[in-house]
Amino acid sequence: MAQTEKKGGLLRKSSASKKPLKEKVVLMYDEIFTTEDPSKCNPRFWEELFLMKVNLEYLEGKLEALDGEELMKIKDNINCLFQHCIQALGEEHPIRVVNALQTLCALIRGVHQKNKSTSGFDIINMLVGFDKAELCMKNLMESLDSLLCAEGSESLKSLCLKLLLCLVTVTDNISQNTILEYVMINSIFEAILQILSSPLSRREHGYDAVVLLALLVNYRKYESVNPYIVKLSIVDDEATLNGMGLVIAQALSEYNRQYKDKEEEHQTGFFSALTNMVGSMFIADADEKISVQTNEAILLALYEAVHLNRNFITVLAQSHPEMGLMTTPTSPIPMTPVTPLGTTPPSSDVITSAELPLDADVQTSNLLITFLKYSSIVMQDTKDEHRLHSGKLCLIILTCIAEDQYANAFLHDDNMNFRVNLHRMPMRHRKKAADKNLPCRPLVCAVLDLMVEFIVTHMMKEFPMDLYVRCIQIVHKLLCYQKKCRVRLHYTWRELWSALINLLKFLMSNETVLLAKHNIFTLALMVVNLFNMFITYGDTFLPTPSSYDELYYEIIRMHQNFDNLYSMVLRLSTNAGQWKEPASKVTHALVNIRAIINHFNPKIESYAAVNHISQLSEDQVLEVVRSNYDTLTLKLQDGLDQYERYSEQHKEAAFFKELVRSISINVRKNLAFNTLSQELLLKEFSTIS
Secondary structure, eight states, rough: OOOOEEETEEEEEEOOOSOOOOOOHHHHHHHHSSSSSTTTTTTTTHHHHTSSOOHHHHHHHHHSSSSSHHHHHHHHHHHHHHHHHHTTTTOSSSSHHHHHHHHHHHHHHHHHHHHSSTTTOOOHHHHHOOHHHHHHHHHHHHHHHHHHHHSOOOOHHHHHHHHHHHHHHHSGGGGOOOOHHHHHOOHHHHHHHHHHHEEEEEEEHHHHHHHHHHHTTTTTTTOOHHHHHHHHHHHHOOHHHHHHHHHHHHHHHHHHHHHHHHHHHHHHHHHHHHHHHHHHTTTHHHHHHHOOOOHHHHHHHHHHHHHHGGGGGGHHHOOOGGGGOOOOOOOOOOOOTTOOOTTSSOOOHHHHHOOOOOOTOOOSOOOHHHHHHHHHHHHHHOHHHHHHHHHHHHHHHHHHHOOOHHHHHHTTTTTTTEEOOOOOOOOOTTTOOOOOGGGOOEHHHHHHHHOOOOOOOOSSSSSHHHHHHHHHHHHHHHHHHHHHOOOOOOOHHHHHHHHHHHHHHHHHHHHHHHTTTOOOOOOHHHHHHHHHHHHHHHHHHSSSHHHHHHHHHHHHHHHHHHHHHHHHHHHHHHSSTTTTHHHHHHHHHHHHHHHHHHHHHHHHHHHHHHOSSSSSHHHHHHHHHHHHHHHOOOOTTTTTTOOOOOOOHHHHHHHHHHHHHHHHHHHHHHGGGGGGHHHHHHHHTTOOO
């Protein structure tokens, strides 16, 4: 018997020279692509069509091959196909439902491709027709809602979510996607929550559900009332919120794990041996080699949850029960290096073995720790645009957390101590910290460590000014809470002070280059005011009196930097240039720091002369400081413990619009043919009753 081959919807016998035979479903598609009604000659046409295995490639290709005018000629048949797909969703036979869902995916994507052309006709009109759009879309959304909420097939639920993601991402800018008006009117919000609250559904579909929700929340969020924003902001069901937290934590954990694996692989490889041999001149290149694609979609979901829902804050600090029940997977975890992590869910095998993998070096973990580790990785390299966006979003999320009273309460809780192993950028002048020596501390210490790490490692020509400003604001907001609640945090404050002084030094050294692009005085003023916070209120929140003495010691020891800064801002504030006003603000802010330097320096010099000591030790300087506080006069500065609260709409709208656009393109690109494969579905529904 001659071997039969199948290609592009054609069947042919390899040994015969006859014309290729088309499979039946392809012949039926061809009938739809004529101007005649296909059911005229065959009344059972639509019934038979949905029993045939869908040929996605052929159907989409056929749609894309037509120009706008040709497509308009067969508009009635396209409308008819769309309506029959919706009717088939209500069928009892799952095969029909599967085929209808996949046909809808192909139709939406195919018509979208045409919409990008110059013909510019409306997608809704092409798919359903304006006159029937409202009823058809209502029926479609109700059918999808029923399928998602039913206790039936998980494969069907997966296809429903893929179809919804397909609908949402039909346009790059989702706010221009008029189809979403019907998704707003006929809400599937409760169906998404049901998926997140059920452990089984969450494991199978949690990732798609969370990404879908994040995208829906961003539909015309500034122009109209978005019901998904309203509903998300009032969710208070613990199981649902915890489920959402688990999905986000799982995706971020998977990213952290992949990064760690690549890092270890890299360190044990030939390149590592080579760099050890010739020194660390190749560190930058090495670091690029271990980059893993960022996951903006899941990060956006975390942001929306933290920003919109006060109840979600509790989820950040919650240790998940699954963590204590870790089991080793019996089979190796499948890796898919071809697919970017930022656009597809982690392997379901990973999730089924344990919903949230626990790092070996941490006894207990939570979403916030996982997020801080993720942040420490993506914030290392801000030269790459995706990482820059991810880094910015991480800092925006931390800003929201730092402003929240309840979040601050658990961040500073002495009874909630964790060992958080943040990733540190390889640098020539420091050794890699030993993971096992990390102390258990309140979570705020890890946040401060992350901010210090960023400050120290990003002083470069392509200076990320915006990220630095956000970084300093986060530190300031945490200090405001500590001052207000008189929290005495046992933290290595010297590391922060040293990082801030080095930042000022960098700004001065690169004044000309930086001033060409940035107003560096805004940042300098924020840094100086952080020192003013410590000077004015430090006695209320620094852990011990000796910590306050050490602050003065650091200011005196590094006085040359403050003197140079004063000279620079004085020079620019006395000139009638564009920097006169911002520079003069820094001049006024330096008044107390200069008072400290001018008060103690003569006393230290006098002490050295009297005792015939050429260079004083730290203890001797501290002794001089302690004995001369009484005669120091400082000015009271107003507003040091005040800050402007985060506002998305007024300041971040452009950033989020661009971010959501990028996520939409990524999601659409990764809803590839293989993710809609029928093989598993057909096995599941192999019999039709």
